[in-house]
Amino acid sequence: MVREEISPVREAVAFGAFTLHLAERRLEKAGAPIHVTARGFDILAVLVDRAGQIVSKKELMARVWSDVTVDEGSLRFHIGVLRKTLGDGSEGARYIATVSGRGYCFVAPVSRNESHAPADLAVSYPSRRLPPLPTRTLGREDAVQNVLSLLTMNRFMTIAGPGGIGKTTVAILLGYALCPNFEDAVYFFDLGPLSDPLLVPNAIASILGLHIQASDPLPAIISYLRDKRMLIILDSCEHVIEAVARLAERIFQEAPQIHILATSRETLRVEGEHVYRLSPLESPPDRADITADELLAFPAAQLFIERVKAGGFHLELNDGQAPVIAEICRKLDGIALAIELAAGGVKGYGLRQTAELIKDRFGFFQSGRRTALLRHQTLNATLDWSYNLLEERERVVLRKLSIFIGVFTLQAAQSVAAWRAPGEGNVDIILANLVEKSLVSMDTSDTSTHYRLLDTTRLYAVTKLNQHGEFNETARRHAKYFLDRLRHPEILASIRSETGSLATQAPLLGNIGSALAWCFSTAGEVRIGAELAAASAPFFFKMSMLGECRRWTELAIASLDETRRGTAAEVELQAALGLALMFTEGNGDQAHAALTRGLLLAKELGDLPHQLQLLGRLHHFHYRRGNFRDATGLARQGEIVARTMGDPDAIAAAHSLRGISHEELEPARHHLEAALAHIPTSPRVAAFHFGLDYRNRARIFLARTLWLLGYADQASATARATVDEAAEMDHPLNLCIALLFANCVYLWNGDWTNADMTSHRLIELARERSIKPYEAAGSALQACLLIAHDNRDTGIPTLQQALRTLRIHRYELLTTILNMTLAEGLLMNGRQEEALTTIDEALTLVESSGELFKRPELLRLKGKILLSKPRTDPITGEASLLEALDIAARIGARAWELRAATSLAQFWSSQGRVADARRVLDPVLGRFTEGFATRDVTSARSLMDQIVSS
Numbered sequence: 009m010v011r012e013e014i015s016p017v018r019e020a021v022a023f024g025a026f027t028l029h030l031a032e033r034r035l036e037k038a039g040a041p042i043h044v045t046a047r048g049f050d051i052l053a054v055l056v057d058r059a060g061q062i063v064s065k066k067e068l069m070a071r072v073w074s075d076v077t078v079d080e081g082s083l084r085f086h087i088g089v090l091r092k093t094l095g096d097g098s099e100g101a102r103y104i105a106t107v108s109g110r111g112y113c114f115v116a117p118v119s120r121n122e123s124h125a126p127a128d129l130a131v132s133y134p135s136r137r138l139p140p141l142p143t144r145t146l147g148r149e150d151a152v153q154n155v156l157s158l159l160t161m162n163r164f165m166t167i168a169g170p171g172g173i174g175k176t177t178v179a180i181l182l183g184y185a186l187c188p189n190f191e192d193a194v195y196f197f198d199l200g201p202l203s204d205p206l207l208v209p210n211a212i213a214s215i216l217g218l219h220i221q222a223s224d225p226l227p228a229i230i231s232y233l234r235d236k237r238m239l240i241i242l243d244s245c246e247h248v249i250e251a252v253a254r255l256a257e258r259i260f261q262e263a264p265q266i267h268i269l270a271t272s273r274e275t276l277r278v279e280g281e282h283v284y285r286l287s288p289l290e291s292p293p294d295r296a297d298i299t300a301d302e303l304l305a306f307p308a309a310q311l312f313i314e315r316v317k318a319g320g321f322h323l324e325l326n327d328g329q330a331p332v333i334a335e336i337c338r339k340l341d342g343i344a345l346a347i348e349l350a351a352g353g354v355k356g357y358g359l360r361q362t363a364e365l366i367k368d369r370f371g372f373f374q375s376g377r378r379t380a381l382l383r384h385q386t387l388n389a390t391l392d393w394s395y396n397l398l399e400e401r402e403r404v405v406l407r408k409l410s411i412f413i414g415v416f417t418l419q420a421a422q423s424v425a426a427w428r429a430p431g432e433g434n435v436d437i438i439l440a441n442l443v444e445k446s447l448v449s450m451d452t453s454d455t456s457t458h459y460r461l462l463d464t465t466r467l468y469a470v471t472k473l474n475q476h477g478e479f480n481e482t483a484r485r486h487a488k489y490f491l492d493r494l495r496h497p498e499i500l501a502s503i504r505s506e507t508g509s510l511a512t513q514a515p516l517l518g519n520i521g522s523a524l525a526w527c528f529s530t531a532g533e534v535r536i537g538a539e540l541a542a543a544s545a546p547f548f549f550k551m552s553m554l555g556e557c558r559r560w561t562e563l564a565i566a567s568l569d570e571t572r573r574g575t576a577a578e579v580e581l582q583a584a585l586g587l588a589l590m591f592t593e594g595n596g597d598q599a600h601a602a603l604t605r606g607l608l609l610a611k612e613l614g615d616l617p618h619q620l621q622l623l624g625r626l627h628h629f630h631y632r633r634g635n636f637r638d639a640t641g642l643a644r645q646g647e648i649v650a651r652t653m654g655d656p657d658a659i660a661a662a663h664s665l666r667g668i669s670h671e672e673l674e675p676a677r678h679h680l681e682a683a684l685a686h687i688p689t690s691p692r693v694a695a696f697h698f699g700l701d702y703r704n705r706a707r708i709f710l711a712r713t714l715w716l717l718g719y720a721d722q723a724s725a726t727a728r729a730t731v732d733e734a735a736e737m738d739h740p741l742n743l744c745i746a747l748l749f750a751n752c753v754y755l756w757n758g759d760w761t762n763a764d765m766t767s768h769r770l771i772e773l774a775r776e777r778s779i780k781p782y783e784a785a786g787s788a789l790q791a792c793l794l795i796a797h798d799n800r801d802t803g804i805p806t807l808q809q810a811l812r813t814l815r816i817h818r819y820e821l822l823t824t825i826l827n828m829t830l831a832e833g834l835l836m837n838g839r840q841e842e843a844l845t846t847i848d849e850a851l852t853l854v855e856s857s858g859e860l861f862k863r864p865e866l867l868r869l870k871g872k873i874l875l876s877k878p879r880t881d882p883i884t885g886e887a888s889l890l891e892a893l894d895i896a897a898r899i900g901a902r903a904w905e906l907r908a909a910t911s912l913a914q915f916w917s918s919q920g921r922v923a924d925a926r927r928v929l930d931p932v933l934g935r936f937t938e939g940f941a942t943r944d945v946t947s948a949r950s951l952m953d954q955i956v957s958s
Contacts (some may be wrong), residue, residue: 024101024114026094028056035093046073047092051083054113055104060146062305064111086130087112105304115304117314123414137215138183138196146314147289147307148174152181155284159186159267162282164260166245166270169286170446170462171390175271178286179241182269186239190267193238200244205251212240212255224416226258233263245272246445247397251279273394274445288342288462292334303330308337308347315351316359323359332363337904339366341462345390391468394447405438406447406461407478410469412485413518415451415458423489424482480531487523487536494543517551520544528563535572538564542577545584552740552777558588574609579618582606587625591741594781594817595633603629620649620658624702627665632781634820637858639669660686664702670710671860673717673900680710704734704742708749715753716861718902720939724762727753731766740773744782747773751789752825755796756903758943764793784813788826795833804833824850824862831869835876844873864904865894868911877914886915893928903944906932910948917955928954 021028027036030053035044044052050072055063055941069083087104090096096103100658105113155178159165167175183194197215202208209225220228240259253276256268260280270276275283286521289308292298303309303325312333316323323329340346354362369709407426409416418436426435442448447465451458461469473479493499524544527537534815541564548557561584568578586603589596603626610618623646629638643665650662660683667679683706707730715723727750734743747770754763771786773779788810795805807830811823827850834843840922848872855864871888889912896905909932913925933948 022119023059023103023114024094028052042093044475045086045089048093051086052090055112056118059114059118060117060307060310061149062107062111062113066111069110070788102300102304105301105303107305107860108299110305113305115310117414137194138187139180139198141184142177142180146310148181151178151284151286152185155182155269156185158282158284159269162280163266164256164268164282165273166275166281166283167286168272168275168283168446170343170465171273171394172464173286173288174344175286176243179243179269179271183227183239183241186267187516188612188761190237190239193236194241195238196241196243196287198243199248202248204858205248207250208248226255229255230258230262233259233266235265236263237265239267242268245270245276246274246394249274249276252276254280273447276778277444284501289337289344289347291337291342292330294338295334296331298330298334299327300325300330303334306334306337308340308342309333311344312337312347312351316354319355321355323354329359331360336363336366339363339463341464343462343464346464362661388468391465392409394445395468395472398442398445398447401440402438403443403472405435406442407473407476408482409430409439409442409448409459409461410466410473411479411482411522412461412466413522415460416519417456417458420489420493421459424485427810453927480526483523483526483531484536487527487533488538490519490523491536491540491543494520494547494848500546516547517553517883520547521556524560528560528567534567538567538572538577538581542580542584544590544718549584549587549741550739552779554588554592554741555778557584557870558592561585561588563817574612575795576613576615576618579606579609579613579615579622582609583618583622583625586622586629589626590629591779591781592631594819595629596818600626600629616653617648617658620646620653620661623649624661626663627669631669632821633818634823634853634857634859636669636853638915640671640858643669656686661702664706667706667713673713673861677710677713677717680706680713684710701737701739701742704730704746707733708746710751711753715756716901716903718906718936718939720757720903720942720945722938723753724759728762740777741779744770744777744779745772748782748785748789748822752822754790755792755829756942756944757939758796760793760796763789767793781814781817781819784810784817785822788814788822792826792829795829796835798836800833800837801863804830804837807833820853820857824854824859824866827863828865828869831873835869840873840877844870844877847873861899861901864892864896864899864901864908867895868904868908882915882919886912889915902932902935906936906944906948909933910944910951913951917951917958922955922958926952929955 021030025038028034029036033046035042035049035052041518051068054068054071065080065083069080072083072086087106089745091104094103095101103114103116105115107113151174155165155167159182166887168179169175175501177418180196183196187194195215197212199208199211202211209229210220213220213225213229216229216232218225218228220233222228242252242256249272251271252272256270256276257278257280258277259266268280270281275281289311290306291308292303292306304313313323313325325333336350337347340350350362350366353365357365381799395406398406405421405425409421411424412420416837418439422435423438425438441450442457443450447461449460449462451460470479473482520540524537524540526532527540528534537560541560545557545561548554548560561581565578565581565585572578582602583606586599586601586606589599589602593599603622607619608620609625610614623642627639627642627646630636630642643662646665647662650658653659663679663683664687667676667681667683670676683702687703687706707726711723711726711730714720714726727746731743731746731750737743747766750761751766751770752764754760765790771783771790774782774786788807791803791807791810794800795804797803803886807826811826811830814820814823814826827846831846831850834840834846847866851863851866851870854860854866867888868933871885871892874885874888875882889908892908893905893912896902896908909929913929916922916925916928929948929952933945933952936945940949
């Protein structure tokens with residue numbers, strides 16, 4: 009049982025139509041008792057006691073089953089029964105939410121003995137000196153407990169935070185919670201209405217019941233308080249901060265039993281003060297698949313839903329609405345006031361329209377509760393209150409800081425915000441003041457310090473920036489600053505390096521996007537925009553934001569005038585556009601034209617690094633398109649350019665190109681290993697600069713080459729390591745490439761588990777990043793798995809459709825491999841003619857494209873198909889198998905050689921030619937030193953055993 013272990017709660021707890029009587033262990037609905045199991049009652053008691061908080065499964069099991077050991081299945085069963093008893097989910101009612109991977113959360117509003125105070129803060133001393141207890145305290149239980157502990161230890165606490173975040177609510181809750189400790193001597197002073205700092209001591213004296221005639225009432229107040237024990241709450245201090253600071257410091261110094269709790273948007277900065285910065289309500293994560301149950305575990309969402317319903321909007325929460333509500337809560341930074349105001353607009357605009365309106369319309373927040381404090385009736389009023397308290401130079405800097413999207417550094421603030429008035433030179437001091445006044449937040453969680461305006465504050469300040477006619481000049485400086493940053497050697501190296509996490513560059517994202525948007529607007533400067541688009545291309549590739557790269561490079565190229573056409577700037581733009589088009593739209597003529605134009609200009613300018621970069625990208629283009637001879641020619645050109653440069657990084661990149669497209673397997677392996685030897689895991693800066701991540705491509709193609717050479721285990725290990733490394737580098741595009749070719753190795757080995765996992769991962773990643781060719785390739789690989797598992801009726805049409813999609817994108821790199829599987833599937837389904845046509849077309853394709861190393865496997869499959877046809881001369885099929893065996897042996901493709909030998913041995917064995925079968929299979933199988941668990945080797949060994957025993 010858990011009754012004794014639950015923290016103190018009122019004996020009757022109400023939620024919805026239910027009342028939970030803890031002492032009697034009884035649950036009622038509308039006054040009538042309803043049955044609940046003993047374990048179910050204990051689970052409900054724990055969850056209600058921690059309402060609004062996530063309780064882990066481990067904790068629930070430990071508290072409810074303290075006397076026995078059970079698994080999670082028992083907990084899930086009782087949770088399910090309990091939900092059914094409560095009618096959870098019926099008519100929009102929600103009580104117990106599942107938080108994936110974390111536990112459960114009781115999400116319905118709870119009242120305890122007609123009070124909404126937290127259970128462990130229940131009071132028996134209702135104070136006439138405190139405002140009414142707030143009716144909504146969602147998500148503030150931890151804050152109340154933290155401040156309570158700190159205040160008990162330190163005597164003097166300030167709750168600091170931006171307007172509307174909930175400072176007053178927490179202070180009032182603390183007042184009620186601490187009434188027993190101070191025998192009801194808790195005094196709440198709302199300083200908001202005071203317009204003159206000189207009135208502060210008089211207001212304090214008045215509420216304390218002191219009638220002081222002196223011109224300075226402070227000595228008399230101190231004298232009165234000196235031997236008293238009480239809690240003084242000073243609410244909304246920011247506009248009279250100096251007067252409150254003097255008063256609070258004197259009280260702290262001379263009245264040792266007085267505890268002081270202040271709330272302010274700015275700290276008091278006096279002796280004795282300890283600061284608790286109140287965080288926004290926890291908001292749901294940015295996940296498109298968040299469910300309604302998961303959403304309800306977050307206080308910001310709970311508050312929004314409660315206020316939407318209170319506003320008269322009929323909301324039946326479902327999984328489709330959950331991401332919309334999550335976005336609203338995030339956009340409003342978890343600020344309680346902003347969430348309440350936004351919720352109030354849902355009845356008039358609907359949920360989705362509300363989400364759209366709050367993105368950029370500050371005026372949306374103009375209507376609040378009439379009974380609220382004047383400064384809290386609208387979000388605009390709340391921010392006006394803070395803004396009007398600033399010095400003029402602080403207002404100017406705040407306005408200019410609103411140009412930043414997301415986080416920014418002190419250096420960025422100094423560059424963008426200090427450009428006009430002499431007093432603005434000390435931006436660091438002004439920024440520190442704005443942090444103190446809760447208008448700018450500061451993050452020192454990593455090695456550097458970053459600043460950020462809450463979105464609500466930023467939107468307000470942008471409005472002011474426009475009103476003062478400062479927007480365009482500030483936007484120009486903002487764009488220029490980020491252009492300079494992207495050109496800085498350290499930043500450039502970080503972006504080009506494949507070793508850094510995306511998180512280190514992510515802060516640039518919003519600012520670069522907004523700077524580019526301004527540059528190409530009617531009021532912007534396209535010259536800066538063109539330079540910024542070129543400079544930001546490596547950044548967009550790093551982030552795998554290929555659509556963004558395409559958008560801005562197309563605009564930049566269109567904006568180039570005659571003086572800038574044919575320059576190095578155009579080379580960079582064409583190179584970026586070609587690569588972006590290749591990955592987003594496929595290997596079309598537009599991508600080819602951009603890359604070819606860039607290469608032509610690079611040659612005219614004598615720009616060897618860009619020549620190598622563009623040769624690498626054109627090589628990739630032709631290889632993906634199935635033009636292997638053209639790719640080989642480009643690789644040879646790249647080798648010449650690299651040797652002319654004499655740069656080891658360039659030579660390594662050229663080795664990668666040669667190895668990927670070399671016609672022979674052993675030389676290909678040599679080139680790929682040479683590339684990898686020079687491009688270690690870290691750092692990989694220069695090689696990536698030449699166009700692509702050459703290490704990633706060299707390593708995954710080495711995996712393919714090793715498999716063809718007969719080293720299946722090494723191939724699998726190399727493929728897996730390449731995928732892991734690409735994932736660690738946090739580069740989605742490279743990860744797509746690694747997953748694609750790793751999957752081929754897994755399929756060839758018969759490693760169905762890894763093949764299934766990588767194909768699903770590829771589809772998900774490609775879909776997330778809108779890399780259409782790779783999404784189609786992932787679907788094709790999934791179809792290959794279906795065929796391998798004898799689900800041919802689904803697999804064959806799925807594969808045929810995927811091949812059609814790949815052809816639309818002119819992505820032919822996998823066409824031959826996929827057609828091999830398609831032909832096998834058709835053969836197994838008895839469709840020999842279709843299978844033979846598929847193989848013949850593939851053979852014609854490899855002859856014309858230069859993909860000759862695949863000929864042995866195609867000839868083997870052709871032989872199998874011919875031998876399966878009842879009216880075909882077996883000599884023709886046998887000849888195909890013999891040719892496959894001969895070519896595989898000549899090019900060193902032992903993997904294909906083993907397959908050909910196995911198929912030939914099967915045929916000869918069926919013809920009674922057992923000695924010939926053994927003669928052809930035994931030496932080929934004997935040359936294998938690994939891969940003994942793969943499907944090809946196990947099949948060959950099994951056949952060999954049959955031959956030997958026959």
